[in-house]
Amino acid sequence: xxxxxxxxGGAGTRFWPASRLARPKQLLPILKSRSLIQETVSRISLLIxxxxxxxxxxxxxxxxxxxxxxxxxxxxxxxEPVGRNTAxxxxxxxxxxxxxxxxxxxxxAPADQLVIDAKKFLRAVRAGIETAKNGGxxxxxxIPPTAPETGFGYIERGTATFKKSxxxxxxxxxxxxxxxxxxxxxxxxxxxxxxxxxIFIWNAAWFLSELEKAQPALLQQLKKAVVSHQALRKIYxxxxxxxxxxxxxxxxxxxxxxxxxxxxxDLGTWSAFDKIWPKDSLQNASRNRLVSVxxxxxxxxxxxxxxxxxxxxDLVVVSTPDAILVARKDRVQDVREIIDILKHxxxxxxx
Amino acid sequence: xxxxxxxxGGAGTRFWPASRLARPKQLLPILKSRSLIQETVSRISLLIxxxxxxxxxxxxxxxxxxxxxxxxxxxxxxxEPVGRNTAxxxxxxxxxxxxxxxxxxxxxAPADQLVIDAKKFLRAVRAGIETAKNGGxxxxxxIPPTAPETGFGYIERGTATFKKSxxxxxxxxxxxxxxxxxxxxxxxxxxxxxxxxxIFIWNAAWFLSELEKAQPALLQQLKKAVVSHQALRKIYxxxxxxxxxxxxxxxxxxxxxxxxxxxxxDLGTWSAFDKIWPKDSLQNASRNRLVSVxxxxxxxxxxxxxxxxxxxxDLVVVSTPDAILVARKDRVQDVREIIDILKHxxxxxxx
Numbered sequence: 001x002x003x004x005x006x007x008x009g010g011a012g013t014r015f016w017p018a019s020r021l022a023r024p025k026q027l028l029p030i031l032k033s034r035s036l037i038q039e040t041v042s043r044i045s046l047l048i049x050x051x052x053x054x055x056x057x058x059x060x061x062x063x064x065x066x067x068x069x070x071x072x073x074x075x076x077x078x079x080e081p082v083g084r085n086t087a088x089x090x091x092x093x094x095x096x097x098x099x100x101x102x103x104x105x106x107x108x109a110p111a112d113q114l115v116i117d118a119k120k121f122l123r124a125v126r127a128g129i130e131t132a133k134n135g136g137x138x139x140x141x142x143i144p145p146t147a148p149e150t151g152f153g154y155i156e157r158g159t160a161t162f163k164k165s166x167x168x169x170x171x172x173x174x175x176x177x178x179x180x181x182x183x184x185x186x187x188x189x190x191x192x193x194x195x196x197x198x199i200f201i202w203n204a205a206w207f208l209s210e211l212e213k214a215q216p217a218l219l220q221q222l223k224k225a226v227v228s229h230q231a232l233r234k235i236y237x238x239x240x241x242x243x244x245x246x247x248x249x250x251x252x253x254x255x256x257x258x259x260x261x262x263x264x265x266d267l268g269t270w271s272a273f274d275k276i277w278p279k280d281s282l283q284n285a286s287r288n289r290l291v292s293v294x295x296x297x298x299x300x301x302x303x304x305x306x307x308x309x310x311x312x313x314d315l316v317v318v319s320t321p322d323a324i325l326v327a328r329k330d331r332v333q334d335v336r337e338i339i340d341i342l343k344h345x346x347x348x349x350x351x
Numbered sequence: 352x353x354x355x356x357x358x359x360g361g362a363g364t365r366f367w368p369a370s371r372l373a374r375p376k377q378l379l380p381i382l383k384s385r386s387l388i389q390e391t392v393s394r395i396s397l398l399i400x401x402x403x404x405x406x407x408x409x410x411x412x413x414x415x416x417x418x419x420x421x422x423x424x425x426x427x428x429x430x431e432p433v434g435r436n437t438a439x440x441x442x443x444x445x446x447x448x449x450x451x452x453x454x455x456x457x458x459x460a461p462a463d464q465l466v467i468d469a470k471k472f473l474r475a476v477r478a479g480i481e482t483a484k485n486g487g488x489x490x491x492x493x494i495p496p497t498a499p500e501t502g503f504g505y506i507e508r509g510t511a512t513f514k515k516s517x518x519x520x521x522x523x524x525x526x527x528x529x530x531x532x533x534x535x536x537x538x539x540x541x542x543x544x545x546x547x548x549x550i551f552i553w554n555a556a557w558f559l560s561e562l563e564k565a566q567p568a569l570l571q572q573l574k575k576a577v578v579s580h581q582a583l584r585k586i587y588x589x590x591x592x593x594x595x596x597x598x599x600x601x602x603x604x605x606x607x608x609x610x611x612x613x614x615x616x617d618l619g620t621w622s623a624f625d626k627i628w629p630k631d632s633l634q635n636a637s638r639n640r641l642v643s644v645x646x647x648x649x650x651x652x653x654x655x656x657x658x659x660x661x662x663x664x665d666l667v668v669v670s671t672p673d674a675i676l677v678a679r680k681d682r683v684q685d686v687r688e689i690i691d692i693l694k695h696x697x698x699x700x701x702x
Contacts, residue, residue, distance in 0.1 A: 306674040311682035331662035
């Protein structure tokens, strides 16, 4: 049967002041009225029923996440005792699924990504499930790049080996870690490099056996951990903080890639909305009421307030009920530094 | 007797979004919890009782202004049918005062200026009243410049002719209209040029006779206008829009100046707060909670919100319950353009 594993552990500090400890990014209604995690679950539920969706999250978010997803059975929520990286998380999810359904094919995705074209997305996932279902191959989704992004890992595709559901499935030549700008420009130009979306599809049993070969200690520990909540709380914090790319994919044979031309964004920082929110003639992106004079390239979320810009360029302006952020667009990845000051000044109410 | 004439007619669009049609600048609590007009009246009331204060304002503001100043008798509020310039306003006020008290000495000041040192201010006003009381001389107050401002008219002082209340009273050599930057720099350097504060003291009867010589038509019309509300409403709008500087002072003999070293600001635009609100080590001025990273020279009023700045310089950020302004500091004088757009887009609720 087909299963989904939704990873909803992130704190999303990069979207401060909209995201907070108590309201991480996946719980924000970024584009529509529903939150990102609700959109993610709703999108995939046309292929996979809520009874076969596993939500992986953290203790401090579990209440809000369960409230946001009432259609998912209580036993399908797994609480990570601490945040680890994607290798422990994906392995934990696969073990749980495999225990319930030894023949499971498992679609794995972060809860907080944006997909504009759900139809194209589902077609790609269907092709991925077809490709992965009998094991023997890791299925990844590569996003055709639209800019020389240095914040993503890249996947270099090889030849198209076959078609599934009408889509070409490519061999993966190699995974490349976040490149410098010059290299990212070459990648963009070549047409052969794709952004690593962090979405995977596996036959769960085959994936676990492959991971066991590559990371025997990790699997050994996790198998002990899943026997009880108590064991999980004890063992999980001791696991290595390691990404699935590093733990398995970069060295794996039999990796294939399906191009994901479905309007994807990982929504890494506020600057992602440059390509998502409606723009005026001077490239000011906003989803609320905006008035501007001699201002261009700004990204504005006034919440319920009118925002007026006068002679300013390339800023991010975000208003929330208790805090306002004004940042240079090329500095928004450093919003963490604001959070550090808030912590230092004991302004916990804003965290 | 000593009288005060407080000019409270301005709309203060330059302080949008804090100032609105229904809440002009003089009604804003800019520095303290009381509004500027309350501060102005309270400051002068140590010399002049509320029963001898005349408030000149406009119909759309009269209710709020009267509410702000319950100590002032109802008959002391004069409504200008339309906004005219300072010559008609000062002459109208002087006629009203002169009618009630033919021996009046009249202190005239805008309602929306800031004075930090009330003690020094009162000392200067006392010297001014002493100088002006018997007529024969126009008393002005010149502010020692602290920057080469191009937004003010200047007064060039001549010799110190005598002392009153321990203060030197200077002859005025000439009035100079708003200078270009280079000239303003020379003015600043010379030590002989002072900002024209728009504060005057006159013997009312003598002032009216001088104005009648210089502007006979204006006085003739105003004398007809003050006989009834009806006449005022009919005649006042026909008067010339002319400043007192242009109508009288620039050509007058017998003008003297008292230096006003009392922490004065006309609060012309948001950038005035650069010198008024507390600053952090990177010259960010704010009267509310501010957190900043790699940001300098900003002026911030977050109202009840925390404002966080990241990598931005020389901005003005103002938040109100329904609107936010983000402007380059050297463009704040153009906030009028925002208001024009709001009108054009029929967003009247923000005016």
